Amino acid sequence: MRTRGGLLLANIVAGLALGYTVANIGFGDYAELNRMFTFQDLRMLGAFAGGVALVVVVxxxxxxxxxxxxxxxxxxxxxxxFGGGWALSGGCPAIPIIQAASGYLPALVTIVGIVVGTRLCRWANAKYFHLDVGSCGR
Incomplete structure (x- = not known):
């Protein structure tokens, strides 16, 4: 049986490995993300497509x-x-953390935006939409 501490440690190690990999292949770089969204460089798009293909096979x-x-x-x-925010900020929720850890301080604005957006989503959901809890993050 897995312990809570062991599972937490496994998640931390996996997260650090993912962050290290993403940062070192350049996917945490705003310019790289911009080139993907403007179709100037298809390398990152190809990586995403490869990931989807791998999941389909598995x-x-x-x-x-x-x-x-x-x-x-x-x-x-x-x-x-999500897509609009990603295109404007240069990162989905994990990328700004990698950018901030790499010294790219404007990513802190994106992190604040993610937190504020999640809170606004929860508020709007509770007041107007009444969708299930998972629709606004955890």
């Missing part, structure tokens, strides 16, 4: 079957906000 091998269902009401607006 899911096929372990026989994961999903039945398509109704799209959750928060998916489309959430995807637009």
């Amino acid at each position: 899911f096929a091998l372990i026989r994961v079957r999903r039945t398509p269902g109704r799209i959750h009401a928060g998916v489309i607006p959430g995807a637009v906000l």
Whole structure:
């Protein structure tokens, strides 16, 4: 049986390894992200596509079957906000942490934006939308 401390340590090690890898291959660099979003350099887009292809193969091998269902009401607006924020700030929620740890201090503004956006999402959800809790992060 796994202990809570062992699981926490495993998550910390995996997170550090991911952060180190992402930073060293240049995916934490704002200019690199900008080149991907403007289709000037397809290297990062290819890496994402390769990751998706790998997951598809693994899911096929372990026989994961999903039945398509109704799209959750928060998916489309959430995807637009997430993609727009990523394009403007140069990072999804993990990248600004890597950027800040690498000394790129403007990433702190993005981190504040992520926190404020999550809080606003929770507030708007509670007041207006009443979607399930998972739609605004944890």
